[in-house]
Structures are given as structure tokens and as C-alpha cells.
Amino acid sequence: FFNTRRLNVQLMLDWLHLKFVGAEHCGLDDARNIARILIEMLKRPDGHCTVLHINDGLAPHLATSHPFSRPSQARATLPSTVCGVDYFLILDFEATCVDPPNHSFQREIIEFPTVVLNTQTMEIETTDEFHVFVKPDLNPVLTPFCTTLTGITQAQVDSGVSLKTALEMHREWMIRRGFITDQYPVTPKARFAFVTCGDWDLEVCLPTEMLNKPGLQCPPYLVHGWLNIKKIFKARYGIGVSGMGSMLKQLNLVPEGRPHSGLHDSRNIARIVKKMVQEGLKAYPWTTK
């Protein structure tokens, strides 16, 4: 898509077949053109832009320069949302591991959950979460260390699905839940943002495994951008945190479930997001690749 490090407003406009509107080097006009780029990207059914975070106050400005977004339309199609999203989708992978850590050991995902925080109801929707165990193929036998750490048993991964199947099931779940449509590759239907605790899950773990296993296709919504709750926590409270435990503590939340269970970790991260939204979180740094 935008596979260049030297991307600027003009290049993006060219790529989208849009003309620069207004005066160059005018901050307000630049900002309006960036907004037009965002709107155009959101209209394209290629799934690369999954979240709209637009300040309502900006819509009237856009309306004057964008032929497709008159104020009434802009407001009708872009209702204000909590933090710009309808759903936070919280994901925390568990993977094979050895003790002591060994860099040449190729780690594989063994637990793949996604927990939903609905920002309209502010409920963590436990009734239709995504959760599968994944069978590793490079190292199919879990180390005792891994089982002790994660609580995941050999029997659970033995009866798990392949990563390919897990990704397909995840996509079907995303469609069933109404987050995306079934058009190829992906068209966002709701505004959602994936949330992880750290960048490892979506920046390292999944992409590395995809690279090592040809034939796997990673859905755009899992690699193009996500929210790292640790960065958001730092930005919001000015406190750098090492992990989930310290965020829970700072927010006076008691950890629930089993530590290093992907599902329970995801639910605890969801509780952190919920508490932060309740404490007034409005905007956040976004991690993109």
C-alpha cells in the first residue's frame, strides 16, 4: 500500500487522485488536506484503514472543501464515538517458549483470543469472545516451563487448530460479530481498534510466524495498526509501566483469572481500557507499521 518511508501529503493525494486544495505551507489547509486523505481512505473498500477518529468540530471545515462530505452527510455517517471507536478488540497471544530463553527458538502462537469492549454500553462482552488454541508445528511438544507459565496443556494444543485455520476462524468471527463484511480482503463495518499490551503480539509474534510459514495470509486489520495500552497509559498518566500487573495496580483493579492465560490476560487488559475510558481517555497514540 504505502510502502515508502518518504511519504508526504502530496504523494498521498496523488496516489488517491486528489488535488491539493488551498494554499501550500498554510497549516490549516495542510490539515484539511490530511483530513481529506483520511476520508478518502475510509471510503475505499480495501480494509487498510479500520478506524476513524475524527473530531466533530472538524467536520464543517471538511465540508467546505470535500465534494463528498456535506455537513449533514458528514454528521449522519460519522457519529461521535468513545475514543473514535465502537469496539476495542483486545488481543493477547500466548506462544511456545523455552527456559532459559534462546534466540534461535522459533516461537509459535498457541493461544489466540480476542475480547470485545463495546464502547456504547461500556460492557466487556463475554458472551461471544474469540478463543482458540493453536497447534504449533515446529515444536509440537510444549516444554514443562511453557505449560507452567501459561497453564496451556499438551492436550489443549494437540486438539488445537493450525494458525491458518485460527486466522480463518478469526475472520469469520469478525464477520459474524459485524466488525467487517465478508468482501475480500476486508471491509470494515464497525469502527474498531485492536488493543494489545506491548507491541510484541502484532509487531513481532504474528508477522514473524507468517514470514516463517509461507502460505499464511495476514488480514490487514491485524497488522496495519493497533493500540499499545502501555504507551497509552504512559501518555495519559505519565507513568511508564512494565506490564499489565502494574497498570492494574495503578488503577486499583484486582487481577482476575490466571496470569499468562491469553484469554484472562485479554480480559484484564479490557478492564484496564474500560477504566481508562471511564477516567476520561479521549485520544491515544496509534501504532502503525
Ligand code: AMP
Ligand atoms: P504474556 O502475554 O505476558 O502472557 O506473554 C506472552 C508470551 O511470552 C508467553 O506465552 C510466553 O511465550 C512468553 N513469556 C511471557 N513471560 C515469560 C517469561 N517470564 N519467560 C519466558 N517467556 C515468557
Ligand code: MG
Ligand atoms: Mg501478552
Ligand code: MG
Ligand atoms: Mg498473556
